[in-house]
Amino acid sequence: MLYILAILFPPLAILFTGKIFQAIFNLIIAVVGVVLFIVSVGALGIVYLIAIIHAIIAVHDYRQRKRDERLINSVRGKD
Secondary structure (H helix, E strand, O other): OHHHHHHHOHHHHHHHOOOHHHHHHHHHHHHHHHHHHHHOOOOOOHHHHHHHHHHHHHHHHHHHHHHHHHHHHHHHOOO
16 A cells, blocks of 8 residues: 555655655655656656655565564564
């Protein structure tokens, strides 16, 4: 679900992972990408693609961190 959100609205997906400053940074990149896309009629849509890639990496990192925490807790017997 977060991966789909990362593609459709990248800053919101990062915000759901709890990374507020990265979400703000991604929002700036996404807004610049959309403005450049509108102004240049699609020639610079690559900037928005960078925001999407950044969001996907942040969501993947969040999910990996959660998996690692579950694994550590199960090894320590805190499950």
